Amino acid sequence: MPTWEGPDRQVASSRARPPTARPLHTTPGAARDRAGDLFCSPVMDSPTDLFDDSAPQMQTFSPTHSSTDLPGVHPQPSAGRPAPAFRPSGFPLIHHLLQPGGAPRRIGGQLNTNLSTRRHLEDRNLEEDRGERNGQVELGMGGGEEGVMKEEDSLLGVKKRHSDATLVAEWSQDILKVKRMKLESRPRDGEAEEGGRRREGGREGKRKEREELKEQLEEARERLQALQEKVWRAFGENHMAEGEEKTRRCGNRGGDGGERDAGMMEEEDVTEGMYDEEDIDGGEMEKETFSLLSVSPFDNFHKQREERQKDRGERGSGGGLHLEGVMEGAGLWLDCGGLVRGDWHGGIEDEGEEGGQKFAQALKLELGSAVARVIDRVLRLYTEMTDVTSSSPPAAISFLPADAGNDEGREKGAWMGLLTRGTDEEKIRGKVEKTGRQDGEREQHLLKRSNGSALPPRTEASDLAMPLAEGLSPCHLKKAKLMFFYARYPSSNTLKTYFPDVKFNRCVTSQMIKWFSNFREFFYIQMERFARQAVREALTRDGAPRLGRESQMRVGRDTELYRILNMHYNKSNVYQVPERFIEVSEVALREFYSAIWTGRDTDPCWKKGIYKIICKLDSPVPDAFRLPGCPVG
DNA sequence: GTTCGGCCTG
DNA sequence: CAGGCCGAAC
Numbered sequence: 001m002p003t004w005e006g007p008d009r010q011v012a013s014s015r016a017r018p019p020t021a022r023p024l025h026t027t028p029g030a031a032r033d034r035a036g037d038l039f040c041s042p043v044m045d046s047p048t049d050l051f052d053d054s055a056p057q058m059q060t061f062s063p064t065h066s067s068t069d070l071p072g073v074h075p076q077p078s079a080g081r082p083a084p085a086f087r088p089s090g091f092p093l094i095h096h097l098l099q100p101g102g103a104p105r106r107i108g109g110q111l112n113t114n115l116s117t118r119r120h121l122e123d124r125n126l127e128e129d130r131g132e133r134n135g136q137v138e139l140g141m142g143g144g145e146e147g148v149m150k151e152e153d154s155l156l157g158v159k160k161r162h163s164d165a166t167l168v169a170e171w172s173q174d175i176l177k178v179k180r181m182k183l184e185s186r187p188r189d190g191e192a193e194e195g196g197r198r199r200e201g202g203r204e205g206k207r208k209e210r211e212e213l214k215e216q217l218e219e220a221r222e223r224l225q226a227l228q229e230k231v232w233r234a235f236g237e238n239h240m241a242e243g244e245e246k247t248r249r250c251g252n253r254g255g256d257g258g259e260r261d262a263g264m265m266e267e268e269d270v271t272e273g274m275y276d277e278e279d280i281d282g283g284e285m286e287k288e289t290f291s292l293l294s295v296s297p298f299d300n301f302h303k304q305r306e307e308r309q310k311d312r313g314e315r316g317s318g319g320g321l322h323l324e325g326v327m328e329g330a331g332l333w334l335d336c337g338g339l340v341r342g343d344w345h346g347g348i349e350d351e352g353e354e355g356g357q358k359f360a361q362a363l364k365l366e367l368g369s370a371v372a373r374v375i376d377r378v379l380r381l382y383t384e385m386t387d388v389t390s391s392s393p394p395a396a397i398s399f400l401p402a403d404a405g406n407d408e409g410r411e412k413g414a415w416m417g418l419l420t421r422g423t424d425e426e427k428i429r430g431k432v433e434k435t436g437r438q439d440g441e442r443e444q445h446l447l448k449r450s451n452g453s454a455l456p457p458r459t460e461a462s463d464l465a466m467p468l469a470e471g472l473s474p475c476h477l478k479k480a481k482l483m484f485f486y487a488r489y490p491s492s493n494t495l496k497t498y499f500p501d502v503k504f505n506r507c508v509t510s511q512m513i514k515w516f517s518n519f520r521e522f523f524y525i526q527m528e529r530f531a532r533q534a535v536r537e538a539l540t541r542d543g544a545p546r547l548g549r550e551s552q553m554r555v556g557r558d559t560e561l562y563r564i565l566n567m568h569y570n571k572s573n574v575y576q577v578p579e580r581f582i583e584v585s586e587v588a589l590r591e592f593y594s595a596i597w598t599g600r601d602t603d604p605c606w607k608k609g610i611y612k613i614i615c616k617l618d619s620p621v622p623d624a625f626r627l628p629g630c631p632v633g
Numbered sequence: 634g635t636t637c638g639g640c641c642t643g
Numbered sequence: 644c645a646g647g648c649c650g651a652a653c
Contacts, residue, residue, distance in 0.1 A: 611638085
């Protein structure tokens with residue numbers, strides 16, 4: 001508790017120094033200080049006249065507004081609001097991991113690789129098909145597999161250049177299996193000759209086979225759904241939905257002195273890279289993506305599946321659609337993985353209906369399970385990376401998405417989860433502990449740079465070559481204001497630590513330091529203003545000493561002062577003002593009150609002592625702020 | 634000389 | 644909120 005002087009002493013002091021007798025401030029050029037002096041001058045008898053219209057008239061700290069009355073309070077989105085059609089936060093995460101290299105800016109290039117690989121595979125398939133039609137089916141399993149193996153070698157040869165060889169290997173195995181099944185589903189040598197009889201005799205067997213396949217498909221479907229649920233739980237789908245609109249708004253701030261978020265540019269770049277590819281059906285890919293990873297994943301998933309089934313039913317297009325649900329999602333990854341769309345159509349078109357259906361089902365099964373494996377792998381990778389980043393799991397998110405950067409939608413999945421609830425973090429922490437993976441070298445590296453904190457000063461953004469913002473954006477400003485709740489006097493190093501997505505230079509550093517200077521200025525002005533008013537009320541209300549003055553020297557959440565501070569630093573009112581900030585505000589208020597009451601404000605440097613007290617009250621900024629980008633909309 | 638905080642002004 | 648300016652600290 002700072003130098004709070006009891007009411008008795010204050011009154012004695014005030015009596016000894018009547019307001020009208022107080023000298024004007026000598027603080028050089030302090031206009032606002034002069035305003036404060038005027039309030040004590042004979043000319044101005046009401047301090048509130050000098051301040052803005054938000055100043056309380058009677059009770060300085062009266063609860064004139066509750067937080068819910070604040071104009072800045074945004075209503076929570078209704079639970080039943082339809083999911084907007086946007087790229088969901090989680091998409092790039094999955095998508096990114098599906099790209100073997102995983103480097104954010106390489107999406108286009110990887111698609112190129114995948115596409116060329118795919119085209120290569122398709123060309124090979126066409127050759128195969130032509131060969132089969134020319135009676136060269138003798139390839140059979142052996143020859144066909146050899147061909148497939150060659151393709152596999154080729155595919156691996158391309159993909160081994162990328163980092164995640166394991167994931168590539170899995171995909172390659174998937175491709176291999178699919179091709180095997182395709183070949184198996186085709187008539188073999190001699191089968192064409194006695195095809196009729198064999199079909200006759202094997203009809204019962206095939207029926208059983210179909211039944212078995214159906215069961216397997218159902219299993220795969222269930223497994224995929226369970227895995228998807230895991231994904232959604234891990235990434236907090238609800239938070240992705242929340243504030244997406246706001247996030248968009250933040251991203252759409254338009255020309256702001258060229259301060260486009262790097263993330264915005266990144267997203268566009270990636271999008272361009274994706275859709276420039278000739279064979280990619282961008283719209284379909286996005287649609288499928290949304291169906292798999294949109295805001296209400298399962299609602300949309302099933303709804304879209306039903307709609308599509310209905311649609312296809314109306315069009316009369318048959319085909320083994322039992323796995324439609326699985327394939328709704330898998331379709332995306334087929335494209336992302338550079339897989340075998342050509343094979344799919346070729347298989348159906350080139351074979352009889354029954355063989356085509358069988359192949360289609362087999363393919364769906366295989367791909368469905370491949371998707372399931374990929375999701376598992378994604379989750380494993382996620383927990384591993386989470387492990388590396390130690391105590392801030394969502395930070396991993398910052399470098400997982402292909403177009404991570406400042407894509408505010410995704411950040412908002414991460415941020416909202418961090419700022420509003422701890423359950424997800426705890427859940428992931430538990431998962432991390434179970435994983436128990438320790439990368440000693442990297443841990444050491446991170447710790448070396450972390451100044452003792454659990455997190456590195458510069459997050460993965462810089463480690464993974466995420467493009468840094470050249471300038472400061474409105475989102476950075478918002479974040480800085482929220483940081484002010486914890487740190488009134490952050491050092492430039494601290495700022496660099498908590499703005500990992502900003503490329504710091506002298507100008508940017510100065511600007512951010514200036515921001516905090518301005519924040520402090522506003523803070524101290526409010527403290528002085530309310531302190532002066534409290535002093536005035538103490539003197540004028542009944543002209544007598546009043547007990548319980550301490551209780552008025554508080555900045556509870558129901559007070560006008562709190563409302564003003566909250567409006568300034570937390571305009572959207574999304575962030576919960578930390579209790580510590582309220583305590584610091586009360587200290588400052590009481591210091592100002594004490595200084596004014598005792599007449600210390602006659603000293604030109606009377607505020608310096610208060611500054612010195614307040615600067616010692618900085619508290620650590622939560623690790624959540626180490627995430628790049630904007631914490632709240 | 635540089636950095637940073639504070640004050641004043643627009 | 645930013646720019647200019649000044650002074651203190653290193």
